[in-house]
Amino acid sequence: MNATSDIVQKLWGLCHVLRDDGISYLQYVTELTYLLFLKMMQETGAEETQLPEGERWGDLASKDGLEQLNFYRALLLSLGQDAASSRIQAIFANAQTAIKQPRILNKLVTSIDGLDWYSAKEEGLGDLYEGLLQKNAEEKKSGAGQYFTPRALIDCMVALMRPQPGELIQDPAAGTGGFLIAADRYIKQRTDDLFELSEADQSFQIHQALYGMELVQDAHRLLLMNLMLHGIESEVSEVNP
CATH class of the missing domain: 3.40.50.150 (Vaccinia Virus protein VP39)
Known part of the structure; x- marks a missing residue:
């Protein structure tokens, strides 16, 4: 198994963490996309020009508990309205998280931070994301096959x-x-x-x-x-x- 496939498996495993918070298969990848976008912007160095100070992955990861969840909710709203790039605004348009428990968000943030991002970048972040989309489409309960x-x-x-x-x-x-x-x-x-x-x-x-x-x-x-x-x-x- 190459690094990309291994990371896709680990990311898909996080979907079960989301399920513990009552989040459906249909919402899985959308929820992960918000977090993955912030992390990938950090890994590629794009956050310095594309995201406002104070609204980046490091700011989210540095918080904990209810403070982190409230910050995340406000962050999604802000990026959907005030991001410098129209594409980023479109990605976060009307974005809101269905995560209710602070421990679930913290688990996701910590797990995503712990992935092998060096290998992921070597093999291509696009391939990693495609792999996650394919995994979601193969799950019949998600209903995502119609888009993939x-x-x-x-x-x-x-x-x-x-x-x-x-x-x-x-x-x-x-x-x-x-x-x-x-x-x-x-x-x-x-x-x-x-x-x-x-x-x-x-x-x-x-x-x-x-x-x-x-x-x-x-x-x-x-x-x-x-x-x-x-x-x-x-x-x-x-x-x-």
């Missing part, structure tokens, strides 16, 4: 379509972003991670080439997180019926 197409099927379809640099690639029902990420990976593998392209073409691939839409807000936030961890900054919209 098996990656083997996606890879087959992308290989048949053979997307090219410079093309606009759209997914009107993006789910958690599997097709967009696979298309991006396909192009990067054939362009030396885009380095064979001109600077202008690289910018297009990163910021404009991929476009997606998703109706369900919780799926939309998972989609945004997934794209961000794969270095994709193209727009993905939440469709309001």
